[in-house]
Amino acid sequence: MAPADQTRKTASPFGDIATRLLGWYDVHHRELPWRITPQEHARGARPDPYCIWLSEVMLQQTTVEAVKAYFRVFVEKWPDVGALAAAQTEDVMKAWAGLGYYSRARNLKACADLVARRGGRFPDTEAGLRELPGIGAYTSAAIMAIAFDRPAAVVDGNVERVISRLFSITTPLSEAKAEIRAHVERIVPGTRPGDFAQAMMDLGATICTPRRPRCMLCPLREDCSAVVSGDPEHFPVRLPKADKPLRRGAAFVAVRGDGAILLRKRAEKGLLGGMTEVPTTAWTARIDGATTQAAAPFPGNWKPAGRIAHVFTHFALELDVFLAHTNGETPAGHFWSLPSDISGEALPTVMKKAIEAAIPGATKKPSPHSAKGAP
DNA sequence: GAGACGTGGGA
DNA sequence: TTCCCAAGTCT
Numbered sequence: 187m188a189p190a191d192q193t194r195k196t197a198s199p200f201g202d203i204a205t206r207l208l209g210w211y212d213v214h215h216r217e218l219p220w221r222i223t224p225q226e227h228a229r230g231a232r233p234d235p236y237c238i239w240l241s242e243v244m245l246q247q248t249t250v251e252a253v254k255a256y257f258r259v260f261v262e263k264w265p266d267v268g269a270l271a272a273a274q275t276e277d278v279m280k281a282w283a284g285l286g287y288y289s290r291a292r293n294l295k296a297c298a299d300l301v302a303r304r305g306g307r308f309p310d311t312e313a314g315l316r317e318l319p320g321i322g323a324y325t326s327a328a329i330m331a332i333a334f335d336r337p338a339a340v341v342d343g344n345v346e347r348v349i350s351r352l353f354s355i356t357t358p359l360s361e362a363k364a365e366i367r368a369h370v371e372r373i374v375p376g377t378r379p380g381d382f383a384q385a386m387m388d389l390g391a392t393i394c395t396p397r398r399p400r401c402m403l404c405p406l407r408e409d410c411s412a413v414v415s416g417d418p419e420h421f422p423v424r425l426p427k428a429d430k431p432l433r434r435g436a437a438f439v440a441v442r443g444d445g446a447i448l449l450r451k452r453a454e455k456g457l458l459g460g461m462t463e464v465p466t467t468a469w470t471a472r473i474d475g476a477t478t479q480a481a482a483p484f485p486g487n488w489k490p491a492g493r494i495a496h497v498f499t500h501f502a503l504e505l506d507v508f509l510a511h512t513n514g515e516t517p518a519g520h521f522w523s524l525p526s527d528i529s530g531e532a533l534p535t536v537m538k539k540a541i542e543a544a545i546p547g548a549t550k551k552p553s554p555h556s557a558k559g560a561p
Numbered sequence: 562g563a564g565a566c567g568t569g570g571g572a
Numbered sequence: 573t574t575c576c577c578a579a580g581t582c583t
Contacts, residue, residue, distance in 0.1 A: 245579040252569065252578085286567030289582075322581045342579045360563090387579060396577070397572070427576095457566070499566055535568060 293320030344390025
């Protein structure tokens with residue numbers, strides 16, 4: 187039986203916060219594909235560091251709901267770090283397509299290569315983990331806590347919100363990081379630090395939500411100064427953000443006689459780095475006939491096929507889509523993707539939108555009924 | 562250290 | 573519709 191006081195620093199007046207939180211987590215924890223339950227953990231089960239690492243990278247700035255399906259596909263395709271290291275980067279990019287922040291996929295593969303080369307074991311220190319590509323302050327702490335059950339200060343957006351409310355931190359978020367981290371370092375218990383980290387994030391995701399927090403259900407409401415002051419939703423305090431500029435451009439969907447679509451690969455770095463695209467103009471270009479014709483992959487009868495809008499992190503984009511049919515040659519640096527292959531290409535969402543505008547249904551996964559050779 | 566870097570869902 | 577934002581990292 188665990189002792190009543192499970193805190194690492196018994197002199198801390200915050201120790202009971204961890205105890206209350208863990209008691210709540212035992213009952214209300216979320217069940218997620220990469221997780222073991224606190225009950226399994228208590229029986230000695232330990233999560234697979236590979237799965238924790240993979241899920242944490244996928245979860246960077248990404249919702250749990252979006253990650254679930256991708257996580258299952260990745261674990262099915264590549265069950266361990268050795269398998270991922272043996273994979274082709276191109277296949278990893280294809281599997282990541284649609285999840286966003288594509289440098290994560292490239293770093294994921296690079297990290298797998300490094301770990302596999304060192305014998306397939308992830309480092310079990312924060313410093314060791316931090317050296318790996320794609321692993322920063324948050325992810326290294328999360329892996330330490332969740333995979334290795336070590337008392338690391340795991341600070342993500344959820345934790346920032348919970349802590350800033352618990353202590354009514356009025357410093358704007360970008361400047362309050364150190365203050366928040368100091369609070370977490372004091373609160374984190376020596377016992378069950380991994381469950382504590384996950385409990386903080388579950389609390390932030392399900393109770394201490396950005397809007398309309400469910401304070402009546404919160405195990406920490408008696409500890410929470412924002413509840414006392416009456417306006418938890420006011421926290422965390424954020425600086426106003428700059429508004430997004432609008433960029434415009436044109437995209438060219440070229441279709442061959444057999445239905446194949448002309449594609450090319452983007453540069454490895456920068457926006458949508460390493461992903462596949464249909465030919466486009468630059469995304470600041472004016473939309474006029476001369477500019478558009480000059481940017482087309484080949485001269486031809488380009489017909490307007492609609493306009494798509496897409497919002498990136500730091501700008502909005504409007505693309506005028508043009509469609510042409512051709513039996514011509516393959517422009518340098520381009521390739522053709524057959525209808526049966528197009529859904530599997532490393533196409534970011536904005537490019538699927540452009541293709542869909544010109545050829546509705548083209549990027550959808552073939553159904554079992556229409557798929558050639560299906561049972 | 563500020564800006565680059567995706568996407569989809571909820572209110 | 574529009575805004576906000578979700579388990580951040582890199583340069």
